[in-house]
Amino acid sequence: MSKNMILPDVVCKIEKSGNRYNAWSTDGVKYTSEVTHGCRKRAFLGDYLIGRFTSTNGNKGTSWRRVTDTVMAAMGDTLNTNTNDNVSAVEVPEEHEEVLNFIHSSYNLKPRGLMMNELKWKYLVRSAVRGKNIMMTGAAGCGKTMAAKALVNALDRPDYYFNLGATQDPRGTLIGNTHFEDGKGTYFSKSHFVEAISTPNAVILLDELSRAHPDAWNILMTVLDYGQRYLRLDEQNDQATVTVAEGVTFIATANIGNEYTSTRQLDKALMDRFTIVEMDLLNESEENELLTYMFPNVDNTVLGNVAKIASITRVEGSSDTARIPFGISTRTTVELCGLLYDGFSLVEASEVCIYPQYDNAGGVDSERTFVKQIVQKFCDDGSGEDLFNEEEINEATEDV
Numbered sequence: 001m002s003k004n005m006i007l008p009d010v011v012c013k014i015e016k017s018g019n020r021y022n023a024w025s026t027d028g029v030k031y032t033s034e035v036t037h038g039c040r041k042r043a044f045l046g047d048y049l050i051g052r053f054t055s056t057n058g059n060k061g062t063s064w065r066r067v068t069d070t071v072m073a074a075m076g077d078t079l080n081t082n083t084n085d086n087v088s089a090v091e092v093p094e095e096h097e098e099v100l101n102f103i104h105s106s107y108n109l110k111p112r113g114l115m116m117n118e119l120k121w122k123y124l125v126r127s128a129v130r131g132k133n134i135m136m137t138g139a140a141g142c143g144k145t146m147a148a149k150a151l152v153n154a155l156d157r158p159d160y161y162f163n164l165g166a167t168q169d170p171r172g173t174l175i176g177n178t179h180f181e182d183g184k185g186t187y188f189s190k191s192h193f194v195e196a197i198s199t200p201n202a203v204i205l206l207d208e209l210s211r212a213h214p215d216a217w218n219i220l221m222t223v224l225d226y227g228q229r230y231l232r233l234d235e236q237n238d239q240a241t242v243t244v245a246e247g248v249t250f251i252a253t254a255n256i257g258n259e260y261t262s263t264r265q266l267d268k269a270l271m272d273r274f275t276i277v278e279m280d281l282l283n284e285s286e287e288n289e290l291l292t293y294m295f296p297n298v299d300n301t302v303l304g305n306v307a308k309i310a311s312i313t314r315v316e317g318s319s320d321t322a323r324i325p326f327g328i329s330t331r332t333t334v335e336l337c338g339l340l341y342d343g344f345s346l347v348e349a350s351e352v353c354i355y356p357q358y359d360n361a362g363g364v365d366s367e368r369t370f371v372k373q374i375v376q377k378f379c380d381d382g383s384g385e386d387l388f389n390e391e392e393i394n395e396a397t398e399d400v
């Protein structure tokens, strides 16, 4: 054996869990987030181990690569590399004490980049652990999808993702398709969704459920009903059903009570099948904390101003006498700060990120003018003409 052989400090085996390829070290630590998806997938398909190697070119980085037999031999083969079971590693706490413990210590599983208060996060985790169907509601761009994905990551369970807002063919997506082939005749191929609901302990994300086609809602009715929990494959034939496996959790997201007209009114009967977890709009200090965390290189005062602008518009957007239909979302402030980071001024970034979202009809009285006025209050480039009087701006800003 060569004396200079470089050995990895960690060796992982890949296990498939739902859609995900998880990297587990031989002593049971999960390294999935350190390894690229492609690397994990190749290792799983190729049935080989991967290791973390420290770069030799002096730049201190690490990289994950295939661990060859020679390397394993050099490591003394002390690692247990039993690869004969490809069963998913599913960890769902069972004893009550263990469940309590898991829920109440789960706040550290929340990624730092997700702003969500501790109670809401714990409620989310608790609902998932207790097998509830969860519906994340809230305005567009407030972190619903992000929180749902973070939850899925925190629960080490097989996970599946379906964006129902993007599908034009609910039947094909949720049930499957009938095909015809010469020689084979007509045959039915089951959807990925059928696989998902048949997987014990799966966590199934139904993103943008509020934008889904009503056919999708109808199909999901029996699936989500705690008393039924089955999917009917064929409307004509009551016999052809797939039962939802033990421990499956559904997490849906819905834009509720906001400006999007394409969001259909969710059926009451469907809503009743969910535990609602409402994502709040961030207040000024939360917004500021998030932006400062995400953009440490952007000027603090400017970030503070962005947080102020956002929160003023949010207060305005939810007031009874609102002059704008919605406040600036966190998705928008994050995009905007990305532009600031890339050297755009606040005036420029607002011009492209914020203003197009607001109606320009009505000139000086338009929604857009109103928002511009608020933004300009925080841009000291001297170009801001007063379109509103001082009193009106103060009125809009005083609740903050």
Ligand SMILES: Nc1ncnc2c1ncn2[C@@H]1O[C@H](COP(=O)(O)OP(=O)(O)O)[C@@H](O)[C@H]1O
Binding pocket: 113, 114, 115, 116, 138, 139, 140, 141, 142, 143, 144, 145, 146, 147, 253, 282, 290, 330, 331, 332, 334
């Ligand atoms: N509460 C939040 N915490 C951290 N980032 C957020 C939050 N809300 C929104 N964002 C940012 O906005 C983006 C869009 O959020 P997303 O979860 O897709 O919104 P939604 O699904 O509610 O429309 C995220 O990628 C993130 O950068």
Ligand SMILES: [Mg+2]
Binding pocket: 144, 145, 146, 207, 208, 253
């Ligand atoms: Mg979303």
